[in-house]
Amino acid sequence: MTRSVPATWNKQFIAAGDQVVFMGTFFRNIFRRGFEWNELLRQCYIIGYKSLSLVGITGFILGFVLTLQSAPTMKAFGAESFVPSMVAISIIREIGPVIIALICAGKIASSIGAELGSMKVSEQIDAMEVSGANPIQYLVVTRVLACIVMIPILTLMADALALAGGFTASNISNKISAVLYFNKSFAALSFVDLIPAVGKTIFFGFAIGFVGCYKGYNSDRGTESVGVAANSAVVSASLWIILLDAIAVQLTSVFAYS
Amino acid sequence: MDTNNKYEQVADQKTGNAKEAVVSISHLKKSFGTKEVLTDVSMELNRGENLVVLGKSGSGKSVSIKCMVGLLTQDEGSLKIFGDEVSELKEDALKAMRIKIGFLFQSGALYDSMTVKENLEFPLTRVLKLSDKDDIQHRIEEMLEGVGLLDAIDKMPSDLSGGMRKRIGLARTLILKPEIMLYDEPTTGLDPITSREISELILQMQQKYHTSSIIITHDMACAKITADRILVLSKGAFIAEGSYEDLENGPDELVQSFFK
Ligand SMILES: Nc1ncnc2c1ncn2[C@@H]1O[C@H](COP(=O)(O)OP(=O)(O)OP(=O)(O)O)[C@@H](O)[C@H]1O
Numbered sequence: 263m264t265r266s267v268p269a270t271w272n273k274q275f276i277a278a279g280d281q282v283v284f285m286g287t288f289f290r291n292i293f294r295r296g297f298e299w300n301e302l303l304r305q306c307y308i309i310g311y312k313s314l315s316l317v318g319i320t321g322f323i324l325g326f327v328l329t330l331q332s333a334p335t336m337k338a339f340g341a342e343s344f345v346p347s348m349v350a351i352s353i354i355r356e357i358g359p360v361i362i363a364l365i366c367a368g369k370i371a372s373s374i375g376a377e378l379g380s381m382k383v384s385e386q387i388d389a390m391e392v393s394g395a396n397p398i399q400y401l402v403v404t405r406v407l408a409c410i411v412m413i414p415i416l417t418l419m420a421d422a423l424a425l426a427g428g429f430t431a432s433n434i435s436n437k438i439s440a441v442l443y444f445n446k447s448f449a450a451l452s453f454v455d456l457i458p459a460v461g462k463t464i465f466f467g468f469a470i471g472f473v474g475c476y477k478g479y480n481s482d483r484g485t486e487s488v489g490v491a492a493n494s495a496v497v498s499a500s501l502w503i504i505l506l507d508a509i510a511v512q513l514t515s516v517f518a519y520s
Numbered sequence: 521m522d523t524n525n526k527y528e529q530v531a532d533q534k535t536g537n538a539k540e541a542v543v544s545i546s547h548l549k550k551s552f553g554t555k556e557v558l559t560d561v562s563m564e565l566n567r568g569e570n571l572v573v574l575g576k577s578g579s580g581k582s583v584s585i586k587c588m589v590g591l592l593t594q595d596e597g598s599l600k601i602f603g604d605e606v607s608e609l610k611e612d613a614l615k616a617m618r619i620k621i622g623f624l625f626q627s628g629a630l631y632d633s634m635t636v637k638e639n640l641e642f643p644l645t646r647v648l649k650l651s652d653k654d655d656i657q658h659r660i661e662e663m664l665e666g667v668g669l670l671d672a673i674d675k676m677p678s679d680l681s682g683g684m685r686k687r688i689g690l691a692r693t694l695i696l697k698p699e700i701m702l703y704d705e706p707t708t709g710l711d712p713i714t715s716r717e718i719s720e721l722i723l724q725m726q727q728k729y730h731t732s733s734i735i736i737t738h739d740m741a742c743a744k745i746t747a748d749r750i751l752v753l754s755k756g757a758f759i760a761e762g763s764y765e766d767l768e769n770g771p772d773e774l775v776q777s778f779f780k
């Protein structure tokens with residue numbers, strides 16, 4: 263009757279514990295003296311600016327396609343005039359944050375995982391540690407904070423471009439003035455919509471940066487582990503985003519709309 | 521015998537205390553999974569001494585010096601640096617101790633997102649917390665001149681040859697003027713002329729800054745120039761100890777084979 267916990271479970275528990283410890287180290291090091299402002303700015307530039315085009319194009323097309331796809335159905339119900347507000351609500355509340363976060367998980371979490379992974383393999387992180395410098399502060403804190411700052415900004419920008427995409431799509435079938443379109447879009451939205459929407463992107467940003475750093479920082483020896491780190495960073499960051507979104511939606515429906 | 525005397529004299533002049541151990545290791549054991557790498561390592565490094573460690577590839581030389589800086593933790597045994605047990609040091613104390621120890625990685629371990637100059641700047645600004653630009657520039661140039669690579673100052677590590685990277689790694693470590701230096705194969709992969717220069721640089725560090733060093737090497741020319749004392753590591757333990765001449769003319773065949 264005495265069955266031991268399967269070995270894989272054991273490993274999962276150890277990994278989970280490891281992540282909690284790593285998270286503690288991260289938070290402690292945010293408030294250490296000698297904050298790396300320059301490196302934070304550099305990471306914001308790398309993480310934010312270099313994802314602009316990918317995120318921008320995705321956002322625009324999201325709005326464009328959503329409008330094109332839903333217009334015929336809405337027309338059948340005679341509700342064509344609700345298309346702008348429907349697109350605005352679905353993009354800003356849900357589709358924008360989640361899709362952009364998933365895309366950033368693919369682009370940013372993987373590159374952080376690969377970068378720190380290869381620094382680990384080539385003993386650069388060890389060298390930093392041994393010299394008496396603080397690699398967590400220099401490498402991890404800056405990257406995670408940069409993600410926390412940049413993901414919400416990228417998402418807001420993508421939201422705006424998605425609305426522009428929706429406007430473009432509406433204009434293909436029949437002329438609608440920009441003023442009217444955006445009036446209709448924003449009429450359906452209230453400021454309360456924006457708070458949980460932006461709020462959850464902060465957590466998505468944390469998940470992307472933290473998981474990328476954790477996987478890279480703790481990768482094994484040997485070059486193949488760099489690939490493993492990058493890959494598992496994307497997988498678990500995506501999973502975290504979906505989970506966090508489910509939680510955020512529940513919390514929002516309890517607090518904001520009741 | 522001669523070299524032994526030389527070493528004792530040197531130590532006498534420098535510290536007035538012939539054998540003050542800065543590193544002392546006793547009965548150190550370390551395994552990875554089921555693989556026993558170190559079985560019973562005991563040694564002492566005296567102040568101001570250049571200690572050369574010889575050993576076959578994979579015999580655990582790198583592992584033993586990684587234990588000394590707390591990158592790996594031993595399974596059993598004691599490892600004291602400046603009298604403190606390394607594995608029991610708290611974060612801040614460990615950091616303070618690491619500042620006094622220089623570690624040259626076998627691979628060089630240059631930060632490859634930074635230029636050579638930024639690589640050398642990193643320990644100065646992050647560890648010594650220097651902020652005077654001229655002072656930093658001066659120290660960097662002086663150090664790069666020492667390893668003969670001043671003209672590489674603005675290059676990226678990816679643009680350097682293996683030997684150049686090793687020399688930059690050396691410069692980055694020595695720039696903090698450590699009290700103890702751990703060199704992991706400082707001359708491997710270098711041409712004989714550069715090897716000789718590096719060996720002489722190691723000797724200079726000892727004479728100028730009274731650095732105590734452990735030098736892991738396969739390069740007998742380097743050992744001959746730098747060694748005050750030599751230890752031979754085999755199967756996880758030290759099997760021989762002595763001066764270069766002692767070991768060269770000694771009876772042990774395994775030890776002999778390093779000198780051929
Ligand atoms: N972090 C680690 N995890 C697992 N095994 C390791 C680790 N580090 C070293 N080893 C193993 O320990 C043994 C000794 O490695 P070490 O790097 O100390 O050899 P070495 O004496 O420095 O050899 P070389 O002259 O080739 O550098 C090797 O078999 C290696 O596979």
Ligand SMILES: [Mg+2]
Pocket residue numbers: 581582583626704
């Ligand atoms: Mg080695």
